[in-house]
Amino acid sequence: MRTSQNNLNNTEIVYNYLKDKEAPLTAYELLNDLHSKGIVAPTTVYRALEKLLEAGLIHRIESLNAWKVCCETHNKNMPIFEICDDCGSVTEHLDASLTQSIKKLTKRTGFLPNNPILEIRGQCVDCNSNL
Amino acid sequence: MRTSQNNLNNTEIVYNYLKDKEAPLTAYELLNDLHSKGIVAPTTVYRALEKLLEAGLIHRIESLNAWKVCCETHNKNMPIFEICDDCGSVTEHLDASLTQSIKKLTKRTGFLPNNPILEIRGQCVDCNSNL
DNA sequence: GAATAAATGTTATAACATAACATAATTAGC
DNA sequence: GCTAATTATGTTATGTTATAACATTTATTC
8 A cells, every 4th residue: 555645756755855954864853754754664764865875866974874965066076064063054065176185095095986975073154153 | 890800991991902903893893892801881882982082092983883093193184094895994094185175175164173074985905906 | 088080880772774575566578 | 458577665673873871889089
């Protein structure tokens, strides 16, 4: 029996919900928030997230165990995330010189990069200027 | 009642064990391996890891949920880790130009960095040259 | 040696993630 | 359109990572 009320599949439901969020959400936050859409098991959430990740539509924020939509303007650059530990906002940045630095490093060491994880924990401009 | 057999405290026990490892260990791997030293609860392991982290003696590898001793030659540079998904080895690197790139980015965005998490998943030189 | 602080022990549980297998929906070929 | 194969989904259970809450012990200070 199909439990969802409309013709969106789980992957689309998760993506649409995540799309509007400033801060990333954990899988269990998604599960909780999307109960009303017929998503009732962790497995369902994780399967959707896996597909979105493969499609390059979302990123996993490793240091938060949370998920965020991709800005989709990578243009060959590696994404780096600024994570505000005060307000929880996460912003994605693309930076050519950073990307070059990492490429140089891996070239020098002979490492074959696959998935760079670049996250900076700290305080965003709004939070550190309001002190 | 004191259960450990010698005069090392838990923090030292964990550090000494971690020190010799090429690959990082998870908290539960440490727990399992250090049962014989009287460490029998997750809490004990996490408390030791927290102290070592504060002391700057270890790093947490976020994308592996695992822990590794610090090379202790940072010299103001931010550590970046190359993580081999084939053999599990993790190597720590210090790179001035990478550090500069990140500083420039945070200066531009007004972000106050606290803890940079820089990890590259991929294939180490040994694993990618043996193909 | 009593009072305080720091470290450790113990039990329970929260939070994050996947395994294993059953069923349903979609599609591809005939 | 029917059947087979594939893909998606549902369901239950469990594995893995991390912390809370509180008791006890050890070390330190006066």
